[in-house]
Amino acid sequence: MLIERYKGNPILQPQDIPYPVATVHNAAVVKYREKYMMLFRSHKMNGRSILGLAESSDGFHFTASKEPFMVPETTGEFGEYEAYGVEDPRITFIDGEYLITYSAYSRHGVRIGLAKTRDFKTVERVALITEADYRNVVIFPEKFNGLYARLDRPHSEIAPWSIWISYSPDLKYWGGSKRIMKPVQYHWDEMKIGPGAPPVYTSKGWLNIYHGVFPTMDGSVYRLGVALHDLKDPSHIIAVGDDWILQPEMEYEITGYVHNVVFTCAAVPEDDGTIKIYWGGADKVMCVGTARIDDLVQHCLSNPRNPL
Ligand code: BMA
DSSP, rough: SSSSEEETTOOGGGGGSSSSSSSSSSEEEEETTEEEEEEEEOOOSSSOEEEEEEEESSSOOOOEESSBBBBBOOOOHHHHSSSTTTEEEEEEEETTEEEEEEEETTTTEEEEEEEEEEEOOOEEEEEEOSSSEEEEEEEESSSEEEEEEEEEEEOOSOOOOOOEEESSSSSSOOOEEEEEOOOTTSTTTTTTEEOOSOOEEEEEEEEEEEEEEETTEEEEEEEEEEEEOOOTTTEEEEEEEOOSBBBSSSHHHSSSSSSSSSEEEEEETTTTTEEEEEEETTTTTTEEEEEEHHHHHHHHHOOOOOOO
C-alpha cells in the first residue's frame, strides 16, 4: 500500500464545525509555528462555498475556528468575481508569507484568486491571477530564474483538460504558459487532470500529486496520481506514474456530497521521509494518509507513462 489511510479518518466533518455547513472538504494544510493549519472548503446550505480554518498539533486531530476564515468579498473587483463562492484553496509558503490560491466563482465563470497571510489571523487579497475558466492553481515554493512558477488547469473545448505551467515576476502578471501534461485515453485519468497539492521538493525532483478523472455510467471517479518535475526546470516532467496512488475505497470516499471522489489540495512533508497527504472524501469530509516520499518518487520512475 503506497498510502496508508489514517485509522481515525475522517479527521474533520460537518458536525465538527461551529457554524452550519453541509461539507468539509478539499482543504489546504501547511505547517505554521509547530502547528498544522488547515484551510477547508465548506458548502453552506445554499450550495455556495466558503473557507474555514482549523488547527492541529499533530496533523491528525483538528479543531475548527468559531468563524469562517474567508467568505466571498461583497464589493469591488473581488466582490464581482467571487459572488458564487470561494473554493478549493491551496497554500504555499514562500518569502516569509503564506500564499493562498482559491477558485473564485461568479456569473462570469471561475477564476483564481490569490490572497496572503503571515499569521492566519488576517488575510489580504492580492489579485485575481487568471481570467475564466481556470481551476487548481498551485504555486511552487521556490522561484526559478527569479520567477514564481505555478501549475494550473484551464478548461478547453478543443484539448482534454490538462496541466499547464506559467511564470510571474510579481505573482500578479503571469506568462510563458505551456501545456506540460495531459490525460491519457482509456486510462484512469482520461477525462481530465488537474494539479492537487502544491509541489513538494525531493532530491529527485518536484513531486506533483494531481487528480485524474474517469467517466463511467455511474458518474465520474476522482483518483490521485503522482508526477515528478525537474528540479531546475519544472516545465520538464521526468516521469508520471502510470497507476493511480489513491482511489475511493472507504465508505466516506464512496458516499457523501458527490460520490466516488478523493481530491487533494495539500501534502505536508515531514523530517522522517514521510509525507502526510490530505484529501476530501466524497466532497463531504476531510481525510489524511501517510506515504514514504521515496516510494512516491519510485512510483513515478519505475513504471512511467508519457506526460504528453
Ligand atoms: C471538481 C471540483 C472539486 C470537486 C470535484 C468532485 O470539478 O468541483 O472541487 O471536489 O469536482 O466533485
